[in-house]
Amino acid sequence: MQTQIQFVSQTSKSLQFLPSIHDHHQTLNLNRYHNAAALAFSPKRRSLTLRTTNVSAMTSNSSHSDHANGFLDHHDFDRFAEVGNKLADAAGEVIRKYFRKKIDILQKEDLSPVTIADQAAEEAMVSIILENLPSHAIFGEEQGWRCKEKFADYVWVLDPIDGTKSFITGKPLFGTLIALLYKGKPILGIIDQPVLRERWIGISGKRTTLNGQEVSTRTCTKLSQAYLYTTSPHLFSGVAEEAFVRVRNKVKVPLYGCDCYAYALLASGFVDLVIESGLKPYDFLSLIPVIEGAGGVITDWKGHQLHWEASSDSQPTSFNVVAAGDKQIHQQALDSLQWQ
CATH class of the missing domain: 3.40.190.80 (D-Maltodextrin-Binding Protein; domain 2)
Structure with a gap:
């Protein structure tokens, strides 16, 4: 049975800068990276659970990918990667509109800054998830949990602007962070820098890409x-x-x-x-x-x-x-x- 998603605001009314942009999110340019997935990936709970398997000596990329690949096939991953690209496209369109513009800056309850760009970018991503994957839950930095059910196998975790202080001071080293969890495990991750137009995509069991090209960490033993x-x-x-x-x-x-x-x-x-x-x-x-x-x-x-x-x-x-x-x-x- 599909999970029905509804909006549950967890922020104060003072942070609601604008009405939902669901009605016009279609105008956002979602095509720039629409085919990137095919290129890169072809064939408030009171207590948190922190798994304590020590992986410091393990081969990297084994612990998460083994779990995920036991339940999903490459068609699932391709579809999720395509949606993830759409989310990053939509958020990027919003963010570029406000970057280095004079906008209001407010403080959240934890005293961290928030802007219209943060909220509008999150709403743009939420709209796409609702349209494409309505059974999936959403947890966004700005609005928290968005799902009628208390739990869901699939959860999109969104940070529209990681580095809001960099954003509001005009430094293009912030990013949009997008994760898809499957039963608590991150199976898809995106770091998108919308100003520099750089997008890193990681998916369980596959090599990470930057704009479609595989990347690797470097060796440093000391x-x-x-x-x-x-x-x-x-x-x-x-x-x-x-x-x-x-x-x-x-x-x-x-x-x-x-x-x-x-x-x-x-x-x-x-x-x-x-x-x-x-x-x-x-x-x-x-x-x-x-x-x-x-x-x-x-x-x-x-x-x-x-x-x-x-x-x-x-x-x-x-x-x-x-x-x-x-x-x-x-x-x-x-x-x-x-x-x-």
Whole structure:
């Protein structure tokens, strides 16, 4: 039986900048990447569940893809990738319209900024999911859970603008993050930079692509030779800051300020390590297929698999994330973090 989806607002009325754009989302240009999937992929819950299988020593891209491929065939993946491309196209059309324009900036309850571009881009993506995959649930950063049922096998997790501070200051290093979960596992992930028109797509069991071309992480076996990214050193505090500093002091070059774009650069083999604290599920779930499909490893600071059970009661609590292009420096980073 199909799940019926309805809208459930979880934000204050002050953040409702505009009416739903469902009636005119068809005017968005959805054709630019319509065939990309065929090119690249041919043949508020009170407690969260975090699976604790240690994957720090495993071959990358095995833990998630083995599970997913046991239930789905390539036709499912092709269809989901096509829809994912449509979502990124639609969000990108909205975001480019507002980029480097003077727009109102409001604060959410957690004091993070939000703009009309964030909400309009999410609504554009939601419209397409409703039209193409009405049995799927949706969890968006701006509006939360959108499904009549409390649970669903398939859940799209959306972050329309990851890096809103970069967006509002005119820096094109933010991104649209799109993940599709199947029974809690991320089977499809997209990092889209709509201004630079770069799109990384990861799908379980397949090689990650950038605009249709396969990409790979690079080999770096020593932490002392690693290039490390994090969004900002000021986002760490207390023991998390101490743990991060232990790693930062051992790497070759620490770098700052890329938001989700740092993970995309890691997948393409330009940096070696990304460490961040306090990420929400919509900040990292899409990254998992992208990083693993490029040959990298992404876990929490204990080396545990990242896993989030989305439902109508789910609360997007925080996770500490470490991603590496090489499993050897991933383990070295874990050893230095010493996270208990």
